[in-house]
Amino acid sequence: MSASPAGAPVAEAIDRIARQDGGRLLSNLVGSLRDLQLAEDSLQDALESALVHWNRNGLPAAPAAWLMQVARRKAIDRLRRSANFRAKSAEIAHLIEMEKQSAAADEPDQIGDxxxxxxxxxxxxxxxxxxxxxxxxxxxxxxxxxxxxxxxxxxxxxxxxxxxxxxxxxxxxxxxxxVPGQDGxxxxxxxxxxxxxxxxxxxxxxxxxxxxxADLCDEAIRLGRLLTELQPGEPEIEGLLSLMLLHHARRAARIGAAGEILTLETQDRSLWDRAGIREGVALVERALQRGRPGAYQLQAAIIAVHAETPSFAETDWQQIALLYGELARTADNPVYELNRIVALSYVEGPVAALARLRPIAMALVQYQPFYAVQADLFARAGQPDQARLAYRRAIDLSQSDSERRFLSGCLEALPGRPAGT
Amino acid sequence: MKYMALIYVNPDTLTPPDSPEFGRMMGGYQIANETYKRDGVWVAGDALQPATTATTVRVRNGRTETMDGPFAETKEQLGGFYIFDCADLDEAIKYAAMIPHAATGCVEVRPIMVFDR
Structure with missing residues (x-):
């Protein structure tokens, strides 16, 4: 490869390597340097150096190994230049020794993970x-x-x-x-x-x-996959990955044409990503079979029930209420109870559900979804005035524009007096 | 490495010495101290007299100035300390959590600075 005038292809290649292998290179560097900042700085030095050298000579045969070797040399330089040089001399000697041994061993797959x-x-x-x-x-x-x-x-x-x-x-x-031991x-x-x-x-x-x-959902899923690879057989890791996959599978159906949030009830289920759902469901089933249920597995199981149901009307609310009940046993969190009440409202009706809200009202007095749920239940129970009050409270507590738009839409859709009076 | 555990307590909610809780708390300290020594992490540790006995010392323009009490009014006051020798922060947190006052006040864990020779 010859030097390109703009250097763009090489810069792009470096960006790509930094994204793909950066974590692995950095983790390996920290392993030998025992200092995250020094490792970070040395890797940055190596990436900058790569831009110069690779533009001149083209990409090396094993770019990741090249970066590793240069980063280690940059670390030695940085240590030599540091004020407490004498105190670091043992570390420098150790690094130089490693450097001698590693020159040949830095094939891509041999860089430790x-x-x-x-x-x-x-x-x-x-x-x-x-x-x-x-x-x-x-x-x-x-x-x-x-x-x-x-x-x-x-x-x-x-x-x-x-x-x-x-x-x-x-x-x-x-x-x-x-990696922490049994203890922690x-x-x-x-x-x-x-x-x-x-x-x-x-x-x-x-x-x-x-x-x-920066596509944070994709990054989180990538991290979840990485964790299941690095620590296989841990059911809560599988539960979390499943939960994220199942949420993510519905992304295309979540937002309406005007950028508004669509609820489960109004989502077009044909837009759900079937492959993502299959993967998520299989994962949570495998996790639950390990016999160590936890909060992530149970939340994934709940989403899995929704994901596999063809229409909102056919939802098995009894099953969902049961899973929320299990979830409430893993942690003292009134939000789980709130969700259980929502599920039960489709079995027992909105009036019974409103009565169930009373015991958790104090704990959730600042929690926007509590009022959104309350408003929905009042609306379904034929009490639009009460619903209006609850929606206004929910809008006041809301943190995001899309949420506020959604709640305002619900408020305006209520029968009776026009909104704003 | 060495860690200092600074024990902060609210003097208004201290356990009175004539109550049964006081005995339980002191028992808790005894168990903690035995555990620290058994596990070889104990370096030092003591309780302090209340903040009302404190004197703040400053040297300004070569003159020593003293003041009664701590320099700031805070609800939680330093009541005692430990120094632990631990492998890492997780271990230090584990031992700090055994301090009985961690359950009522709070414990600040700080690594002790090591100067390069």
Missing amino acids: ERLKLIFACCHPALDRKTCVALTLRSVCGLKTEEIADAFLDAHEAMAQRLVRARHKIAKAGIAYE WATRLESVLAVIYLIFNEGYASAGDRHIR
């Missing part, structure tokens, strides 16, 4: 949730800092600072670069799954708005 350790470090519960999300997207998924900042409507500089602070804390606070496994895994689901929901919630989102 330590991404599971990287994921656990990035999603450590001692880090702020938003920081975990950003750090995971940057380090594991290889998204650019600017892309992450845009996705969260943050200033680029602020996001860069957040990432630097987080890497600093991981190093200084002694967050281990290890449950809590640490819970934190990882929560971060991935948060990424998914960020993308999902934004679907109606015109924000720039």
